[in-house]
Amino acid sequence: MNKKLVILLMSLLAGFGEMFSQQNSIFRGTVVGEENRELIGATVYLEELGIGDDTDASGSFRIGSVPQGTHAVVVSYVGYRPVTKEIGFQQGVVREDTFHLQKDERVLLEVEVFGRRRERPEKMDALTRIPLRIDEQVQSISVISQKMITDQGVLTLNDAVRNAPGVGTFATFGNTTESLTSRGYRGIPVVKNGVRVHSDFRGSGFLTDLQGVETIQILRGSAAIAQGLGNDLGSAGGVVNIATKTPRFINSGNVGFRTGSWGLMRPTFDVQFVTDKLQRTAFRINGAWERADNYRVHVSKDRVYLNPSFAWRPDDRTSITLEMDYLHDSRTPDQGTVNLSADSVFNVFKMPHDRFLGFSTDRQSTNTLTYLAQIYRTLNDYLSLRAAYAGSDMNQTKIGSHASPLRNVTQTGNYNLRSRAYSGSERDDKNGVFQLDLIGKDLFTGGVKHTFNLGFDYRWTDLTTVNTNTVAVDTVDVLQPISNMAPKVTLQNGDPVRSREYAYGMLLQEVMTFSQYMKLSLGLRYSQMSGITGQTVSTSGGSVWDPLFGVIITPYKNINLFASYTTTTSLRGASNLLEDKVTTVGASREKQFEGGFKGEWFDNRLRFNATWFHILNNNLTYAALNEAGNNTGYYIKAGNLKRQGLELELTGRLLKNLDAVAGYAYLDAGYHDSPYDHEGSAPMNAAAHTANGWLNYTFFDGFLRNLSLGAGVYFTGERPFAEYTYQLLPGHNVQPNTKPFLADAYTTVNLQAGYRIDRCHLRLFLNNIFNSVGYTAYYRGGYLNPTDPRNVAVALNWQF
Template sequence: MNKKIIYSIIAGMLISTMVVFSQRGHHVLTGKITDENNNELVGATVYIEELGVGDDTNASGDYRIEHIPGGRHRIMVSYMGYKPLTKEIDFKRGEQTRRENFNLKPDERMLVEVEVFGGRRERPEKMEALTRIPLRLDEQVQSVSVISQKMIAEQGAMTLNDAVRNAPGLGTFATYGNTSESITSRGYRGIPVVKNGVRIHSDFRGQGFLSDMQGVETVQVLRGSAAIAQGIGNDIGSAGGVVNVATKTPRFVNSGNLGLRIGSWGQVRPTFDIQRVLDVHGHAAFRINGAYERADNYRVHVSKDRFYVNPSFAWRPDEKTNVVLEMDYLHDSRTPDQGTVNLSADSVNNIYKMPADKFLGFSSDRQFTNTLTYMAHLTRELGNGFSVRVAYAGADLNSRSVRGHVSALRSAGTTSKYNLRSRNYSGGQRSDKNGVFQADLIGKDIQTGSVKHTFNVGFDYRWSDVSTVSTNSVTVDTIDVLQAIPNVMPNVVLKDSDPSTSQSYSYGLLLQEVMTFNRYLKVSLGLRYSQVNGLSDNVVSSTGGDVWDPLFGIIVTPYENFNLFASYTTTTSLRGAANLLEDRVTPVGPTREKQVEVGLKTEWLDNRLRFNATYFHIQNNNLTYSLLNDAGQNTGYYMKAGNLKREGVELELTGRLLKNLDVVAGYSYLDAAYHDSPYYHAGSAPMNTAKNTANGWVNYSIFDGVLCNLSFGLGMYYVGQRPLAEYTYRVVPGHAVQANTRPFLADAYTTVNAQVGYRFRNYRIRVFMNNLFDSTGYTAYYRGGYLNPTDPRNVAVALNYQF
C-alpha cells in the first residue's frame, strides 16, 4: 500500500513537471524601453523575478524574453537614474507573443550613470562632501574631474592610482613599497585623499591609504585649492587638490552582480554586489557588496590577500527626506617591496633592473592593515528651494608592519660600490582615527529680483587621534644586489618604543554663493574661517591658530554649453607657523598659497561629450627650511627658503563621441620651479614633478550584427621625465640625498592597456591585458629608499553574472 502511494506521488510529480515544461517556451515577451522624451534607453533591465529570467535592452532600446510559461507574471523594469516600474501581465491561452513598451521617468535623487564621467546634466553623488554646494561640474569655477564606476569596471582598475590617471595631471607619487597609494597633482606630492569626505591616513606628508575598487561608485578629483570646503591645508599637498572616494549606496532597484576575476601571478578575486528594495512602497533599500582577493607577484616572496565588505542602508520616509547609513571594512595583508636601487650617485640615472627572482627584503616581511569607515547622511528639503544636509563620517585605520630595508653604505660616495647595501630590520604600527561632522543650509535657485542665488551656509568639525609605535632598527647584514640575495630572516628581536600620540581638533564656518545675473554671467563668492588646535605627546601643539580663506570666481557663457571661467583661491597652512626664524624671536607665520585659474568648460553632442581646458598659476612665498649647526644637526630654528611657483595647462576630453564609442583623453603641462632661494637651486623642480603627462582611453561597443555585444578598449598613459629628489644647497636632515648634487631624471615611460568584452544575456566576460609592450617606469619616494617599477605585462579574465 505504501509503495503504491509513493509510486502515485512520483508519477504525479513527473506528470506535473512534464505539464510545466510543456508550457515553457510557448510565450515570448518583447518591447521597447524609452525615457520621457521617447529616447531609447540602452542597457535597461527587464526582469521576471519569480522565473529568474530577463534581458537588457539593445542599441534600439528593444528587449526579448523567451520560454515564459503561461499565467500571471510580475515584470520589473529598471535603469540607472530612472524610477523603476513594475507591471503584472497575464499570458492567455493561445497567446504566443506579447509586446509591452515601458516609458521610464528620471529619478532626480539618483546618479544617472550612463557616461564615463557619470550622469549627464547631473552632479555626482556625494560631491557635496567635497564641495559642500550643489553645483553641476560645469558650474564650478575650479577644475573638477569625475571617474565613474562605469569607467572603473570597463578598464578593470584595481587601485585608486589606476583610476586617477584618467584625470589630467594626476598620477602616482609613490606606493612606499606597494603598501599605500600616494597621489601627485600640479607638482604637489601626497595630495589629501578622503573617503566620503573623511580622512583615513592623517599624516601631513600625504602617504595615502589602500582602497578596494569594488566598493567605489565614483572617484572625484578637485584640482587646486579645496580650502573653502576642506579647511586648513596643513598637508604638504593640500594646495594641489583633493581626491574623494565615494562608495556605493542603494539605488532602490532589485539587482545583483556576482563576479570572478582570475589573473597573472595567481590572482583570484571573487566579488558580489546585491541590492534590494525592502518594502512595497519603495521607502527603504539595502545594498551590500564585497570582494576577496589573493595573489602572488612577479617578484619572488611577494604576495597579498585581502577581504572587503561595504553594506549600506537608505531610507526615504517621504519625498523630501533621504537618510543613508553606510560603512566599509578592508583587511589587507601584503609583502612590502622596496623595489630596486640606483647603482650610481644621485646625479646619474643607473637604475638596476632587478630580476624578478631577487627581493631586497626577507621572506617573512609583512604589513597588515585594517581600515573601517562609516557614515550617516541626512538631507531634508524644506521647500521653496531650501534644504538642509547633515553628515557625520568616521574612519579607523590600524596597521602594523615588520620589514627589511636597504640603504647605501656610508662609504659608497668614495668607493662607488653602490651595489653593496646595508640591510636593516624594523617594524612599526599606527592607529589613525578621524572624524568629520558637516551641517549645511542650502539654497538652490532662489530668486531675488532678476538675480538667482545658489548658496550654502555651513559648519564643520574635524578631529583626529593618532598613535604610532616604532621598533628599534637592527642591522642584519650587507648584501650585494648583483649577486644572489638571501631572504631568510635570522633571529632578530625587535622592541617597541613608547607610543607617540597626537590629537587635532578643528572647526570651520563657511559661506558660498553663486549668483546668476542672466544666461551669460555667473559670479561665485566664498569665504571660510577655520581654527585648529591640538596636542602632541600631551603637549599643546604648535600648529594651532586660525585663518581666513576666500574664493572669487566668474563664469561667462557666450552661448549654451560653452562656459569661460576664472577664479582666485588660497590655501593656508599652519603646520610650521609657530617655528622661530634664525633671530629666535620671529615666528615663521602661516604659509599661504595663492592660486589663479582661467579656463573653459564645454559640453557637446547633447551633453554626452565634455571638453575642458584650464590654465593655473600657484605661488608660495613663505617656504622655510631647518637651520643646521656645524655638526649637521637640527638647531630647531628656520630660515626663509624662497618662492615656489607652479603654473601649467590641463586639457580634458571625456564622454561619448558616438552612441557606442566612449573616449577619455587628457594632457597636462607643468612648470614648477624654486626661485630666490638660499636653500633650493634656482629653477629646480620639486621631486617627482613631470613637465608632461598624458592619458587616453577609448572603448568601442558593437550592438548589432555578427559581432553584437562585443566591446574593445584601448588605453595609453604617459609620464614624462622627472627628478626623483630635490636639488638643494644643504643637507636635509633625515633625507638620504646628496647636497649640491643635481638629481638624475627618471626616464619617461608609456604603458598601454587593452580590454575585450562580450555580453550574453545576463553574463559578461572581460579580458584585461595590461602593459601590453612590457614598458618599465618607476614610482619613487627616492630619498626614503623606495624605487618601485611598474608591473610587467599581465593578463586577467573577469566573468560577471547580473541578476
C-alpha cells in the same frame, strides 16, 4: 571674528523677504515606466534654466520658481530612453504633468564614463558642499565613474586616477600604499566619503578596494573653502574623494570572478534591494576577496573587503543614509630596486624577478574601517539641510627590513652594496568629520538667481604610533643572489606617541546668476585649529580666513569660460621660531589663479575642459642648521615655489557606441630665491608632461553585436626623483649640490575586450602589452618600484 560672521549672516538673510515674494510657476508631477510603475530617482531638468529635481519614493517631483514662458523639460532615468518636451508656464500657475518613459535596450550606455548625465556625482557635496554640477564649478573637477573602472578593469586607485590629466602616482612606498600627485604637489589629500583615513601631513595615502566605489572625484587645486586648512604638503594640489556605493532603490545584483597573472583570484558581489512595499527603505551590500602572488619572489598579498549600506526615506522630503566600509589587507612590502650610480646619474638596476631586497617574513597588515551617517532634509522649495558624520579607524602593523646605501658610498662608489636593517612599527589612526550645511537654490532677488551654502564643520584626528628598535642584520650585493631567510632578532616596542588635532570651520558660498550669460561665485571660510602631541601643545594652532572669487561667462549654450582666485592656508609649524628666536614663522598661504574653458556637446554626453593655473607659495621655511649640519630648532625663510601649467581633458562619448577619455597636462614648477634649493629646480617626482587616452567601442549590430574593444595609453614624462639642494637637509637622504638625474619617460599601453551574452559579461584585460619599464619612487626614502610587467586577467560577471 564674531562680528564678521554676524555681518555675513545678516547680508545673506536680508534678501530673503524679496526672494520668497516672487510669483513664479511651480512645476510638479510624476514619472512612470512600464505598466505605469513609478520611477524613483528619475531626473526632471529644465536645461536652459539649470534647475530640476529627482523623483521621490512615489515617483513624484516638484520644481519651484519656474519663470513664465516656454521651456524645454528633459526627463531621464537609467535604463530608459530620455524624453524632451516643450512646456509653457504661466506666472503664478501650478503646472502638473506625468511623463511616461520607455525602456532602452542599450542600458549600459545610459551611464557615461564620467557618471550620470546632468547629475551631480553621488556624495560630491562632501567635497564641494554646494549643489552645483561640474560645469557650474569655477575650478577643475574630474569624475571617474564605476563604468570606467569596470570597463578598464583597474583594481587600484593609482590606475584609476591616471584617467585625469596631471594626476598620477607620487609613490607606493614599496607597494604598501597609494600616494597621489597633482600639479607638482606630493601626497595630495585623499578622503573617503569626505573623511581622511591616513592623517600624515606628507600625504602617504592609504589602500582602498575599488569594488565598493561609485565614483572617484578629483578636485585639482585649492579645496580650502569646503575642506578647510591645508596642512598637508599636497593640500594646494587638490583633493580626491572616494565615494562608495549606496542603494539606488532598485532590485539588482552582480556576482563576478576574476583570475589572472601571478595567481590572481578575485571573487566579487554587489546586491541591492528595496526592503518594503512603500519603497522607502533599501539595502545594499558589496564585497570582494582577493589573493595574488607577484612577479617578484617572496611577494604576495591577500585582502577581504565589505561595504554594506542602508537608505531610508521616511517621507518625501527626507533621506537618511547609513553605511560602512571595511578592508583587511595583508601584503609584502617591496622596495623594488636600486640606482647603481650617484644621485646625478640614472643607472637603475633592472632587478631580476627572482631577487628580493627583503626577507621572506616581511609583512604589512592593515585594517581600515570607515563609516558614514547622513541626513538630507528639504525644508521648502528653496531651502534644504544636510548633516553628515563620517569617521575612519585605520590600524596598520608593519614588520620587515629596509635596505640602505652604505654610509661611505660616495667615497667608495659601491652602490651595489646595501645595508639591511630589521624593525617594526604600528599606527593607530582615527579620524572624524561632521558637516552641517544649509543649502539654498533657485532663490531670486529681482532678476538675479542665488544658489548658496552656509556651512559648519568639525574635524578631529587621534593618532598613536609605536616604533620598535632597529637592528642591523647584514650587507647584501644586489648583483649577486640575495638571501631572504628571516633574521633571528628580537624587536622591542618603544613608548607610544599620541597626537591629537581638532579643527572647525564656518563657510559661506554663493553663486549669483545674473543672466544666461554670466555667473559670479563668492566664498569665504574661517578655520581654527589646535592640537597636542604627548604633553606638548602643537605648533600647528591658530586661525585663518580663505576666500574664493570666481566668474563664469557663457557666450554660447553649453560653452563656459571661467576664472577664479582661491587660497590654501597651512598652519603646520606656524608657531615655529625664526632664526631671531622671537618671530614666529606664521601661516603659509598658497595663492592660486585659475582660468579656462568648459564645454558640453551631444546632449551632455561629451565634455571638454581646458584649464590654466598659477600657484605661488612665498612663505617657505626650512630648519636652520649649525656648522655641523645639525638642526638648531629654529627656521629660516626659504624663498618661494611657483607652479603653473595647462590641463586639457576630454571625457564622454564621441559616437553612440564609442567612449573616449583623453588628457594632457603641462607643468612648470620650480623653486625661486631660495637659500636651500637651486634656482628653478623642480620638486621631486614633478613631471613636466603627462598624457592619457582611452577608447572603448561597442558593436550594436551584425555578428559582432555585444562585443566591446578598448585600448588605453598612459604617458609619464621625465621627472627628478630627488630635489636639487645646496646642503644636506635633516630627513632628506640625498647628496647636496648634486643635480638629480631625470627618470626616463615611459608609456604604458593596455587593451580590453568584452562580450555580453544576456546577463553574463566576459572581459579580457591585457595590461602593459609592450612590457614598458617605468618607475615610481620615494627615492630619498629608499623606494624605487618598477611598473608591473606585462600581465593578463579574465573576468566573468553575471547580473540578476
